[in-house]
Amino acid sequence: MAEYAGDDEPLFDDDAPVPGAGVDDEPRWPLLIVDDEPEVHAVTKLAVADLEFAGRRLECLSAYSGREARERLRERRDVAVVLLDVVMETDHEGLDVAQFIRRELDNQLVRIILRTGNPGQAPALRVIRDYDINDYKEKSELTAEKLISAVYTGLRSYRDLAALERNRRGLQTVLEVSGGIFSERSMERFAAGVLEQLTALLYLDRDALVLRTSALAAQRQGQAFQVLAGTGRFESITGQITTDTLHPTVRDRIHAGLDQRANVYAEDYFTAYFRMPDGAEQILYISGTHPITAPDRDLIELFARNVGIAGENLRLTRELERSQRDLVFILSEAIEKRSRETGNHVRRVAEYVQLLATAYGLPEQEAMMLSLAASLHDTGKIAIPDSVLNKPGIHDDQERAVMRTHASVGARILDGYDQPLLDMAAIIASQHHEHWDGSGYPAGLMGHDIHLYGRICAIADVFDALGSDRCYKQAWEVDKVFxxxxxxxxxQFDPHLAELFLDQKPNVMNIRARYPDDFSGS
Incomplete structure (x- = not known):
């Protein structure tokens, strides 16, 4: 083999020396060398041995055939650049590997640099056009300088594309949260989405965060912090209220930002401070080896301001939803109190409805709204005379007819407001006494003619009514109710929903334990 003389000498000669291997535990950009000639691997590793991009060196992986390359790429989805030979097992093996990457693995991020010693086998224009190849090099003309330049270009493109993809995912999370105000964790998901966007915009690689860069978004509660979102070493404490789990140095840095009420930039970390209109303080902390430039600072400060506004809007929306929920429970419990029924009947029914709706497969937001609407299922009882509502014995035919009017009365009270929650409640009030076999009331609906919401609430209401004391009966034993x-x-019940409810017995029992009555059956 020819002697390796310098950057301008051809890399692939028969006399190039084989380099020794070095060991470096720092996180690296994965570079996959695919070639059936061992000396090509050796010379390539020598040429890129000192290459460093964005503070990271290379991790050189080797594959000596198309089959081995496919195995490597399945195992390592984080490969940034592939140096790919064309002629191996077949005259077009490298092109088949390129198609495998783009089509079967659906990996559009990895940069593919095709290297060939037989350019006639794979004309450059056709290959780049038809196989989504990012660069094309003839081995006879490829010097160390040209190779390093091509790898730099590939890494830069990979980094930018990966950042765009992470930014897209972060934006998607934020947009999903904007439509999910009934989710109890929407604020946390919002913070996580914002954090992913910001770290992507600053080119802070998510995988590298585990070792080199850490970030968290926190909200102060007295001397403690509620961690809304975290990456790297902070990921495990997301959602926690923490005082002593943060390293003292990190805690001091966060307190400094809060005390100064300003953004603090240092060589290896920064804190971004923003204050909500209601006085709540939030802090964004990112540390690592990536230097913060002046444009980065402008971006961080703009992000902090806009996130503060968006976060406050989200918080107010969630508080409004909680207030609405509390108001619905107060009103519905007042109605139940009038009928001298157990105080937690409404809350248990709501929980059973959400549990069953979720088991059925309804989206989280719809299931939560349905549970709230179910709290109003007996609204019509407000129109039933006390003598009938609270009669200790069995109703006669006339009293039973009066009692049954509560379903249609409740529907009339709740209908006509053009509000999704009340529309749900009107359906439930009207249909939660309908039976699957058509023997229920008020309309004698049968099977799927009964709305899903009514069928779900029917099981929840009957289960809780039978398992609770009433003025006209003692509570049944819980196994008898099941x-x-x-x-x-x-x-009486939709068979599929009944099966789902029975499958949820442990969760049903947990709900009963969380919301006991002052008097209850076993």
Whole structure:
């Protein structure tokens, strides 16, 4: 083999020396060398041995055939650049590997540099056009300088594309949260999305965050912090209220930003401070080896201001939803109190409805809204005379007819407001006494003619009513109530929903334990 003389000498000669291997534990950019000639691997590793991009060196991986390259790429989805030979097992093996990367693995991020000693086998224009190749080099003309330049270009493109993809995911999270105000964790998801966007815009690689860069968004609660989102070493404490789990140095840096009420920039970290209109303080902390430039500072400060506004809007929306929920419970419990029923009946029914709706597969937001609407299922009882509502014995035919009017009365009270929550509640009020076999009231609906919301609430309401004391009966034993649900499957209840409810027995029992009555059955 020819002697390796310098950057301008051809890399691939028969006499190039084989380099020794070095060991470096720092995180690196994965570079996959695919070639069936061992000396090509050796010379390539020698040429890029000192290459460093964005503070990271290379991790050189080797594959000596198309089959081995496919295995490597399946195992390592983080490969940044592939140096790919064309002729290996077949005259077009490298092109087949390129198609495998783009089509089967659907990996559009990795940069592919095709290297060939037989350019006639794979004309450059056709290959770049038809195989989504990012660069094309003839081995006979490829010097160390040209190779390093090509690898730099590939790494830069990979980094930028990966940052765009992470930015897209962060934006998607934020947009999803904007439509999910009924989610109890929407603020946390919002913060996580913002954090992913910001670290992507600053080219802070998410995988490298584990070792080199860490970030968190926190909200102060007295001397403690609620961690809204975290990456790297802070990821495990996301959602926690923490005082002593943060390293003292990190805690001091965060307190400094809060005390100064200003953004603090240092050589290896920064804190971005923003204050909500209600006085709540939030802090963004990012540390690592990536230097913060002047444009980065402008971006961080703009982000902090806009995130503060968006976060406050999200917080107010969630508080409004909680206030609405509390108001609905207050009103519905007042109605239940009038009928001298157990105080937590409304809350248990709401929880059972959400549990069953989720098991059925309804989206989280719809299931949560449905549980709130279910709290109003007996609104019509407000129109029932006390003598009938609270009669300790069995109703006669006339009293039973009066009692049954509560379903249609409740629907009329709740209908016509053009509000999704009240529309749900009107359906439930009207149909939660309908039976699967058509024997229910007020309309005698059968099967799927009964709205799903009514069918779900029917099981929840009956289960809780049978398991609780009433003015006209003692509570049933809980196993007997489950037996009743099983026996009435396909008769009173939707059989599929009844099966789902029975499968949720441990969760149902947990709800009963969380919301006990002052007096209850076993």
């Amino acid at each position: 037996d009743y649900i099983r026996d009435q499957s396909g008769k």
